[in-house]
Amino acid sequence: MEWSIGEVAKRSGVTSRTLRHYESIGLLLPSSTGTNGYRYYDDAALVRLQRILLLRELGVGLAAIADALAGRGDDVAALETHLGWLNDERSRLTTQIGSVRATLAALRGKETLMPEQMFDGFDHTQYKDEVEERWGAKAYADGDTWWRGLGEEGKQGFLEEQTRIQDAFSAAQSAGLGPDSDEAQAATARQFDWVKAGWNGEAPSAEAFAGLGELYVADERFGRNYTRVHATGAEFVRDAMRVYSERNLA
Template sequence: MHEHGGPVWKVGELARRTGLTVRTLHHYEQIGLLRPAARTAAGHRVYDEADVRRIYQVVALRELGLPLDAIGPLLAGETDIAEQLAEHLARVEWQLARLRSLHLRLATLVASTASTGTTRPSELLDLIEEVVRMQDVISNYFSEEQLAQLEVRRRKIGEDAIAAVEAEWPELIARVQAEMTAGTDPADPRVRALARRWMELVEAFHGGDEGLRASLFAMYAENSERIRDEHCGPSQEMIDYITRANAAD
């Protein structure tokens, strides 16, 4: 067929050429991503070269991981593709960080197995438990969008600044613990100063975003013992102590 000054395709032909299903092409049309150039006298959809280019754009953006509801506004010029790509990159980098962490655990286990010639079932069980547990904790409290947002913040802040904050936490926790052990009143100026710095470090994490702040506090509140034992985090008692100190400011 050569109507409209160039080649055109019926939906079945286009599906065969692209590898997409007829159902998928119809769905793109239903949600406004694709509009056939014309219809035949019998009412069959007819697609031209512009439609093919549009389908390519949709498929390419889908391959980048963008959801269909974000693709329409992008193609219409209503949203910034650079921003969408940056958010997708952040999600991928977060996934890579998780994979690097898992890679380190697996590499350690492989090295141990190579030297001993065997792998104890308990080691595999521990590995499985750790991977599943941490994935569950993260997914229960932070959405994919929030994790992507955190990765964007991480890149903006810079690794050196983040490392400095992470290095300061153990010292700050130790100083607060010393005041608790000594029985210092939370309203004491020393404790209030520690509490202010505590909140500054917490804000470095959530950047003032109420959603991230709520997710972080919920995670700590419901997993305080695990975070304390496995990651040297603060106890719930310490968090309560800091809360009282901040209230006294």
């Protein structure tokens, strides 16, 4: 059985123009073309289109999609791979839901607002409508105001500084130094400034800063950023933050 390009466009939500573009770049060829020039697509073409759309949903570019499809002749195996990617995406969405719930709890005064948790797995541009629909516009706006206020360069710099701090902690631990060493404490001072920036310039108290360190160990969503090099990296950072709190914030 075959379906016309108009029928495929209607059922798939992909415009006829897009289908013709896919044809022009060799990504999706019609199974046949009528004497009137109408394009038709059979079952195999529809399966290929589904695979294309799945990959597009995951943010894969058309050139990469073409390479992926060229290397996967077995539709069942390919769809099983897609299913695995979709399960990963579901896990990311679950993380986002936890992040927004944590933000709501903080905004209601139950917990401390922490940007690391707010933006864990969260693409606030892509999922803005969904967040607002589920939890209300205010929850999204309040959590997003600080982040957007940074500007593109500020956002990039904030994330890059986090990575540099993680690397500094890992380097100190790799060198066999303790959490109270000058190197570890220098990294912790940068960590303090980084947290302060994320809290809209409000300096955390000794209790709050040390408590954040405890959270790195207690909650893997936080600690995984510090365990990429050393399995005990989160504990190392926690101890360094406790020392810093006792020395500088008490």
